[in-house]
Amino acid sequence: MGAQLRVDGVRHHRGGHEVLRVDSLGIDGGEQVSVLGRNGAGKTTLLRLLAAAETPHTGQVTVDGTGTGHGGIALRRRAAYATQRPGLLSTSVLRNVVLPLKWRKIPRKQRRDLADAALRRMGVAHLAHRHAAGLSGGEQQRVNLARALAIDPDVLLLDEPAASLDSESRLSFLHDLGLALADRTTTVVHVSHRADDALRLADRVIALVGGHVRQDGTADAVIHRPADASVAALVGYDNLLDAQVRADGEVAVGGERTGLTWHGAPGPVTVAAFAIGVSVWPAGASGVPARVERVVPGPGLRTVVLDGGQPILASIPLHAPAPAAGQHVRLSIDPGLSRVLPRSKAASSGPPQSAACSRLVRVGAAITP
Numbered sequence: 105m106g107a108q109l110r111v112d113g114v115r116h117h118r119g120g121h122e123v124l125r126v127d128s129l130g131i132d133g134g135e136q137v138s139v140l141g142r143n144g145a146g147k148t149t150l151l152r153l154l155a156a157a158e159t160p161h162t163g164q165v166t167v168d169g170t171g172t173g174h175g176g177i178a179l180r181r182r183a184a185y186a187t188q189r190p191g192l193l194s195t196s197v198l199r200n201v202v203l204p205l206k207w208r209k210i211p212r213k214q215r216r217d218l219a220d221a222a223l224r225r226m227g228v229a230h231l232a233h234r235h236a237a238g239l240s241g242g243e244q245q246r247v248n249l250a251r252a253l254a255i256d257p258d259v260l261l262l263d264e265p266a267a268s269l270d271s272e273s274r275l276s277f278l279h280d281l282g283l284a285l286a287d288r289t290t291t292v293v294h295v296s297h298r299a300d301d302a303l304r305l306a307d308r309v310i311a312l313v314g315g316h317v318r319q320d321g322t323a324d325a326v327i328h329r330p331a332d333a334s335v336a337a338l339v340g341y342d343n344l345l346d347a348q349v350r351a352d353g354e355v356a357v358g359g360e361r362t363g364l365t366w367h368g369a370p371g372p373v374t375v376a377a378f379a380i381g382v383s384v385w386p387a388g389a390s391g392v393p394a395r396v397e398r399v400v401p402g403p404g405l406r407t408v409v410l411d412g413g414q415p416i417l418a419s420i421p422l423h424a425p426a427p428a429a430g431q432h433v434r435l436s437i438d439p440g441l442s443r444v445l446p447r448s449k450a451a452s453s454g455p456p457q458s459a460a461c462s463r464l465v466r467v468g469a470a471i472t473p
């Protein structure tokens with residue numbers, strides 16, 4: 105059974121700045137959790153504390169009730185920590201997997217069997233006698249994970265294991281990793297800045313923003329009910345639009361009614377909308393007024409980059425007629441593919457623009473300030 109992890113009252117600093125502040129976080133034995141956060145959110149710091157590689161400046165991190173500052177090497181050896189860069193030793197693949205077993209004093213005759221089984225689980229048994237230095241990036245990550253799994257850790261800490269892989273290798277790697285962890289005998293904490301990776305590998309997602317836990321819930325909950333705009337940006341809402349709630353509770357974007365409603369007080373809110381939830385209509389229709397800046401082809405969909413007083417992205421199927429650049433259009437927003445969120449300080453100062461901009465960069469569009 106995997107170990108139970110707890111983080112209580114933790115404040116951790118780097119370079120004189122607080123980079124992690126977690127009041128209370130518990131992870132049950134055998135649970136699989138993804139920590140989702142942007143670069144610099146504190147994900148690696150959290151993993152290092154859980155791995156007992158560091159102790160928190162304030163508060164405590166415990167593994168099955170033992171503080172990481174007190175557990176010594178025995179506690180550190182209960183965890184396997186797979187870092188972003190595999191860091192394989194300059195020797196054969198097999199020896200890379202066998203050596204940690206030797207360090208843990210596993211009897212010689214069992215080492216080979218455990219190593220073979222782990223290499224098989226990660227689909228790289230055929231590479232056992234290759235030199236690690238000659239492996240592709242994807243193969244190295246698989247061997248790295250086999251090395252971690254071979255010791256049958258109570259805690260497996262994964263730091264963006266798929267970050268450097270191309271999209272096809274990533275999918276097959278995450279699929280195989282999911283199968284290898286399906287028996288749920290290990291507590292898994294996986295960190296990633298990619299929503300699709302985080303959601304694929306875990307049932308529970310912890311959204312970390314600026315070193316704080318902003319939301320902790322099931323994958324479904326963080327997608328369907330993001331706590332705020334920063335979490336919506338993290339889980340992949342393409343648009344975070346400045347909007348206003350009218351006196352009758354209807355939400356307006358660009359001064360036009362959207363049909364979306366909000367039960368709170370009138371005033372500024374943020375509408376988080378997936379691009380696929382934004383439909384483009386001719387200028388005579390009702391809806392949010394916008395001008396087409398550019399249409400970018402993509403797999404199965406075109407992305408329409410719009411200026412509605414703020415950047416807006418819409419996706420249309422490849423077979424549908426595409427609007428032309430410069431065309432004035434109206435937009436409707438599907439309530440099932442959007443959420444109205446309170447406008448937070450963080451939302452108005454950073455994430456909305458950043459989310460739209462990062463998607464604009466992804467589709468190769470010019471960003472108009």
Ligand SMILES: Nc1ncnc2c1ncn2[C@@H]1O[C@H](COP(=O)(O)OP(=O)(O)OP(=O)(O)O)[C@@H](O)[C@H]1O
Nearest residue numbers: 118119123141142143144145146147148149150297
């Ligand atoms: N040695 C250091 N000195 C000063 N600041 C640091 C140091 N190491 C990390 N930091 C800062 O601590 C914060 C958290 O870093 P951390 O590596 O935990 O983030 P992360 O979420 O893992 O980021 P990434 O996705 O880029 O790996 C960042 O703002 C980072 O700049």
